[in-house]
Amino acid sequence: MFKVPEHQVAGHQALKGRLGPVVDDSGRFYKPLQSDERGKNEVAFYKSLSSKTESLIPDNIRRFFPVFYGTELVEATDGSGPKPHLVLQNLNAGLKFPSIMDIKIGTRTWYPQASEMYITKCLKKDRESSTVKLGFRLCGLQVYNSKESGYWKPDRKAVAKLSAEDVKMVLRKFVSDEGFDSDHPDCSVASIVLGGPNGILSQLRELKAWFEDQTMYHFYSCSVLMMYDKEKALSGGDPVAEVKMIDFAHVGKGNGVIDHNFLGGLCSLIKFVSDIHEYSLKDSQEKQISYGNGDI
Amino acid sequence: MFKVPEHQVAGHQALKGRLGPVVDDSGRFYKPLQSDERGKNEVAFYKSLSSKTESLIPDNIRRFFPVFYGTELVEATDGSGPKPHLVLQNLNAGLKFPSIMDIKIGTRTWYPQASEMYITKCLKKDRESSTVKLGFRLCGLQVYNSKESGYWKPDRKAVAKLSAEDVKMVLRKFVSDEGFDSDHPDCSVASIVLGGPNGILSQLRELKAWFEDQTMYHFYSCSVLMMYDKEKALSGGDPVAEVKMIDFAHVGKGNGVIDHNFLGGLCSLIKFVSDIHEYSLKDSQEKQISYGNGDI
Structure with missing residues (x-):
């Protein structure tokens, strides 16, 4: 009934007898609860999202979070017996070939109240990765290419340290159909996946507007997922792409202050994505112009 | 000809034989050039603002920076003889009783390329002050009260460490005419100074829009000044209030990335200021309603 997720791009994986998440056929994702404060904190966050403060989170923002189905004892993948798991929506269950x-x-x-040891460890990682420079780091990705060649899935550790220029290149490849091995990815699905009222850019900006105002939560070490299925997107699928937030083990109270740390990083990501979108529009206009000339 | 600035609220001061800035009667501000990289860096920034990259900075943004008149040898206030000074616009020269x-x-x-020693020093200050929690810290302020009582000028070191709630109170006092010694400042000039098309909020949002897009500069350890003159504001003065950016000794190149660190902090400040503005509007509506009831 349970199996290892096929399309996990970051986080602990249930491979080689290690502890990791599993999924079932009904579209649920089972994430082992960390045994320390992190596990308690993540459950508390999901509970606060889905119960008492419910009315405080606008409906258009609620959809950015996975549906929460409670916790359940599930056989751990490291063979240590039944362990509590978070039961969540399997976010890519509806996508056949998810990018x-x-x-x-x-x-x-790191958050202000953390221990010195934890802060030192995080700060080191933040400085070694692109976190300090770009305001975010890529934790992992996969891009569907074709049935024959499958997915382009670059090394996780390498993508976390990329420079601004390299991140731009990876983002171009993320919305391309060809050119993964070259410096000229075609960006052929950029306008459809990134642009438009339901595209990734529009969703990121909706999230940003909420972060400019909300002072309930501070999201430390939390990820944004950007997902789409090329075939679905090209055939007018709805939604054409999805933005989700995951990993809430280090969410803290906002105490009347906006999450300026998350918001700054989100604005940085939006600028990167919007540059790729504009680049692809310009590129396709140039191609149209040159095709046009050819016809005359 | 030169004198110590009357209305300096933060930074090194030319008091007790120490080195600090001076002003003259023609509206210029002379800031001693720091002898190390910081001095060179600040001159380089002002030169880049006013010369070669000129066309890259939109006109509506240029006005947020002090006018730069070059550098000049001026007698240092610590008695060490003539020293190079930055010659800048004296930002509050036009204000009689500036708040x-x-x-x-x-x-x-701190910036990613700084030395370990510098990063450790800054990080300590950032954690001890409100920088890490709020995304900004108050370096100093003065609020004009009346000819008799002069200015309310709380201790610099204390204001840098204030909590979110305390910062809200200071911001309320900043736009008040009475109530500096109580928990009920009257916020009587809030709507005129903060609101409207030329008020502080509108200017901060204009600056924010630029920061969402500009990837030329990263402004580390830089300050935003908010200034107004109560009498001028109340008598329909133009501008009713001014927002300026100062202190560019640690400005670095953006290298194609937005200044997510500054932008996050600016958004946090905007949220604080906009909350005070909304609070004052609600407060004045309630007063109007209760006065109205009294009339009936």
Whole structure:
């Protein structure tokens, strides 16, 4: 009944007898509950989302979070017996060949109340990865290419450290059909996946508007997922692409202050994505012009 | 000809034989050039603002920076002889009784390329002050009260560490005419100074829109000044209030990335200011309603 998720691009994986998440056929995702404060914190966050503060989160924002079905004892994948798991919506269950990018948002991943040891560890990672420079880091991604060649799935550790220029290239490949091995990915699905009222850019901006105002939560070390299915997107599928937020083990109270750390990183990501979108529009206009000339 | 500025709320002061800035009667502000990289960096920034990259900075944004008149040898206030000074516009020269707030923006004041020693020093200050929590810290302020009582000018070191609630109270006092010693400042000039097309909120949002897009500069340890003159504001003065950016010793290149650190902090400040503005509008509506009832 349970199996290892096929399209996990970041986080702990249930491979080689290690502890990791599993999925079932009904579209649910079972995430092992971390045994320390992190596990308690993540359950508390999901409960606060789906119960008492419900009315405080606008409906258009609620859809950015996975549906929460409670916790359940599930056989752990490391053979240690039944363990409590978070039961969540399997976010890519509806996508046949999902292209996915997992981006950890923020110029820092540590929170003010954390221990010195934890802060030192996070700060080191933040400085070694692109977190401090870009305001986010890529935790992993896969891009569907074709039935024959499958997915382009670059090394996780390498993508977390990429420079601004390299991140731009990866984002171009993320919305391309060809050119993964070259410096000229075709960006052929950029306008449909990124643009439009239901595209990724529009969703990221909706999320941003909420972050400019909400002072309930601070999301440390939390990721934004960007997902789409090329075939579905090209055939007018609805939604054409999805933006989701995941990983809430380090969510803290906002105490009347906006999450300026997350918001700054989100704005940085939006600028990157919007540049790729504009680049692709210009590129396709140029192609149209040159085709047009050819016809005359 | 030169004198110590009357209305300096933060930064080094030319008092007790120390080195600090001076002003003259023609509206110029002379800031001693720091002898190390910081001095060179600040001159380079002002030169880049006013010369070669000129066309890249939109006109509506240029007005947020002090006018730069070059550098000049001026007698240092610590008696060490003539020293190079930056010659800048004296920003409050046109204000008779200026209320001023100096706010250092950003969730961190250190830049990725800095030395370990510098980063450790800044990080400590950022964690001890409100920088990490609020995304900014108050470096100093003065609020004009009346000819008799002069200015309310709380201790600099204390205001830098204030909590979110305390910052809200200081911001209320900043736009009040009475109530500095109580928990009920009257916020009587809030709507005129903060609101409207030329008010502080509108200017901060204009600056924010630029920061969402510009990838030229990263402004570490830079301050936003908010200034107004109560009498001028109340008598329909133009401008009713001014927002300026100052202190560019640690400005670095953006390298194709937006300044997510500054932008996050600026958004946090905007949320605080807009909350005070809304609070004052609601407050004045309630007063009107209760006066109205009294008339009936």
